[in-house]
Amino acid sequence: MTMRSIGRTAAVSMAAVMAAVMLPGSVAHAKKTETEDAVYQELEIFTDALSIIQDDYVEQPDAKHLVYGALKGMLSTLDPYSQFLDPDSYNELKIDTEGQFGGLGIEITVKDDLLTVISPIDDTPAAKAGLKPNDRVVKIDGELTRGITLLDAVKKLRGKPGTQVALTILREGENELKEVILTRDIIRIQSVRDAKMVDPGIGYIRVSDFRENTARDLEAALQKLKDGQMHGLIMDLRNNPGGLLDVAVTVSELFLKRQDMVVSTKGRLRNQNLEFRSRRDGMANEVPLVVMVNEGSASASEIFAGAMQDHKRGIILGTKSHGKASVQTIFPLRDGSALRLTTSKYFTPNGRSIHGQGIMPDVIVSLEAPPEPKEGDKNSQADQIFESIEHPDQQSQPKQRLDSQLARAVDLLKGIYVYQASLKATN
DSSP, rough: OOOOOOOOOOHHHHHHHHHHHOSSOGGGGGGHHHHHHHHHHHHHHHHHHHHHHHSSSSSSSHHHHHHHHHHHHHTTTTTTTEEEEHHHHHHHHHHHHHHHHEOOOOOEEETTTEEEEEEEEEEEEHHHTOOTTTOOEEEEEEEEEEEHHHHHOOOOOOHTOOOOEEEEEEEEOOOEEEEEEEOEEEEOOEEEEEEEEEEEEEEEEEEEEEETTTTHHHHHHHHHHHHHTTHHHHHHHEOOOBBHHHHHHHHHHSSTTTEEEEEEEESSSGGGGGGEEEEOOOOTSSEEEEEEEEOOOOOHHHHHHHHHHHHSOOOOEEOOOOOOOOEEEEEEEEEEEEEEEEEEEETTOOOOOOTTTTOSSSSEEOOOOOOOOOOOOTTHHHHHHHHHHHHHTTTOOHHHOHHHHHHHHHHHHHHHHHHHHHHHHHO
């Protein structure tokens, strides 16, 4: 590579770092290609600009700051999910995956150049403040978010527990901006929630995301419900923003048979073209299943829903999912920073790509809140109070109030159970 002399060793070193990042491996011993030549030519522009900045900027610039800024800009030109992570941000990502961090409990993306909520996480400040999928975050603490990167947005949203942050929100279908003040908290993620019976024989499990312990916790919840004579299951993946690819595969295995395809990935390199199949007969592979999704269900949630749909293993119910079907790989760098790079896209077992399109439910049901109990209802609050007075030794079991989607899921499983029972009676 020809390089104009810029008179500063630091500038040459930084150009070498850029070359190493963009072209992994030993370039000196590799056969040059047209692509490599083109990259080297563009790097000359970079070194020219770097020379000017170092020679003529009003103050002496910090070398690492310049390189980090260049890397952030480079990754941001690729897609909303590729990022450069400085050492602090990389550590935060690892903490996030492990399940505890300080912040708001909100999954975000950049959509149409606007910072957009994918979904709030259950029982977090974001969820309690009423944030919803597809809310546009126009300002953070009064600063416009136009052009902001995901990395910078996460840094602004996370912080010391007890501190506040103001978000200016534009909600889909509304014309007026709304300001919400949230207090940061320690976000402890328990991804498997509310394992319970919602009707005799019908189990319900809410999974808020896919992280390291999700499959283990879900297996324990399934066993608990099976011991309670469960004959049908509702998996609630609404507002589940996804998580780890391998966890999505392991969770799917619980509901599939050995060698069933879960998901495939395709990238530019041959080693990125992979197939993930179930390695066992899952403990719940014959349990009638309804999977609930909505516009906040993304990534790993869509892998699971797509696998269940393609294998006709369960009924998908709700509204169309988010449509994030790309895989990000973490590449650690020598100084503790890392690249979070989109390396492939994933496809359902039947080869469907849902990137930007989402999973279309088999049964489309819009969400409506459960009706308020009326006076005189058997399980009204008044009845519960009087029952507790008249029968202090008996714990009242109030009838569960179900939203429209959950109620429809229960009805579907009841219908399946009746149909299966009639088949057995006929035989």
